[in-house]
Amino acid sequence: MTTAALAPAVLIASPAFAAGTDAPAQGNQPAPTTPDRTSPGQADEDRKTILAIINHPMASEYMKEAGHKAIADGPQAMRKFIETDQHRIRVDDYRIVLLRLLPDAGPGLKRGINEILDTATKAEQLRHFYEVTQHELRDDDNAVAISRLIGTGGPAVKEAAKKALESSPAGRAEFLKTGRYRAQASDDLVELARIDEGWDGPGLSEAISKLMNGSPTPAELRHFLEVTQYQLRDQDNRVTIAQIISVGGPEILKAGRAALAGTPADRTEFLKTGQHEARAKDKDQAAKDQAAKDKEKPAPGKDGQEQGNGTGTGTGTGGKTTGSGTGTGTGSGNTAVAAQGHNGTPLATTGAGDNTTLIAGGAGTALIAGAGALLAARMRRAGARN
Template sequence: MKFSRIAAAVTTAALAPAVLIASPAFADGPGAPDAGHQPATTTPDQSVPDQAEEDRKTILAIIAHPMASEYMKEAGHKAIADGPKAMRKFIEVDQHKIRLDDYRIAISRLTADAGPGLKEGINKLLSSRHDIDMLRHFYEVTQYELRDDDNRIEISRLIGTGGPAVKEAGKKALKGTPADRTQFLKTGRFLAQASDDRVELSRIEESWDGPILSEAIGKLLNGSPTPAELRHFLEVTQYELRDQDNRVAIAKIIDGGGPELVKAGRAALAGTAADRTEFLKTGQHEARAKDQAAKDKAAKDKPAPGKDGQDQGNGSGPGTGTGTGAGATGNTATTAQGHTGAPLATTGAGDNTTLIAGGAGTALVAGAGLLLAARMRRAGAQR
């Protein structure tokens, strides 16, 4: 009896908790929590994500993207600070509107270094209806295709106008990849141009006579000039030094030159560099020709040596004629005292010559009278 009672009590005690828990009276009794306010289990269900935390992570990834503008970043941080509802709105609505504007702005900025083809493509896209996918594709794909087309055109132009080194490097770039063409336009063209510039400077040094420019070219080439320095020398400096050499050359030309040469040279020195180049090329020769013409005319107009404009010594000019004095016929030209037979030189024409001839005749008559008087005295003495 005692053993059977103990067994029944143990069985009842073991079954009692299961019956009580399953009983409706226990579940809905006064001490049970309201629906929707059941106590949380001690171990949470890891398969149900926390939506707010996921949204926060999504927003952080959006604003960390390289295309995210400052406005996108600012709006994302504000949504996180405003809570789950603001974050959900940012993800579903705001980010797409902002991204659309960001792409528009980024594509517009491409025009700063764009070629003609890319600029045309940008204007066409932004002036027509477009969505985020069209903008993204243009920014990530189309712009590079249009850039390469522009690069090909620019390289072809450089080949047409460049020297041997530029032509060779440009043709190689055209056969290469888009990256090769970009690299050629960025650095390769300048290295090739520097090679051509060195050749051109050497040619100028050999052909130029002026010391100033020649000396400067030699000094430049013997140094380590950059491509930019070589190009600046060819495009600017050489012309400044050429003009200095031209000034020196003009000063030497007009030193001791004729009036027209001096006049033209001084005008060139006071003028422009182009005036000085023109003087050395043609002006000096024209001025020399004028000076020579003036010299020839002066020589033609000058009397010949020993002539005074009248013929003398031919028996037809003044001081000649048939004498009428005693004992003289024929040429009456007399000789100066102290000379034997040399005709008396005249110092002029006209009245002076006539006076000299008249004086000579008077002297001749007086001499004959004296001779006659002497003979008469001798005859008287003899008687």
């Protein structure tokens, strides 16, 4: 989380710098004398200056090490440390501190840090960036982040973000650090109630009730919405699919098992569309199977013989005819249907008596009966010509 915290808090735990400006502490300016002219009094002053530099809370370990070494090496080394070494070390320390800002920096601050590191050669430039410019860039990044929350957040987040945007840099930093999460928690509670109302699965609903009846933190609410709810949704979906395939047809069973073995997205898709497509296939197949069974059954009202109900005459002994149309024979015995000619009149029987009796029991019998009727008609026409 990027904040507008002031530099000292960061520097205490980072490579640090001597007190004051890049020059030695006030009252301890280096004398314009050459090293070989350093007086004992000047050496004492230089020692005090170095001790003030390295004992400062923000002094880096490298600065401390170099200062102690200069004191141990004598007046000339102390002069060199004060006049040149401390400034070189200070530049390096600033660079290290600025590099440590990068991981938590926003886009604008990152660009600024990279630019100053590429161009600055003096400690004064780096110090000004650290103490002033970085906070300006950080606030710019914070304002951009808050504006995005206004565009994407829920009602509570939008309202709090607008107020923060109109406040101070410290107010904007505080909103991004804590305020946004309190506002998000309010929106999350509303979202959980909406989910509970629209969900039928027992697992998710029970977990939502338990969470809302407790005292969840903003982080717990976020985790539930971003992670836990989807785990519980999938568990509920598994239970629902198992119930569906337990009473479904072959296609439902096949598709449901595939969904159970697949991903959470597969299970969601099965419940949304897959189950309906599979059920339609099962319904079509059931209709085809029923039609095949109906085709194999005898027609209603028939027992394998066609009963003649019309009036017609037949010849032959016993009143039995060999045709397959409508009409009844005369005499005693079974009545069969005489075949009709092209003009709709019954064809004459062969007169062959009992030996020509046919039992209509299927397609083969019907063909034989038709052939006999045709033969009888031809015999009558031949007799008439003679």
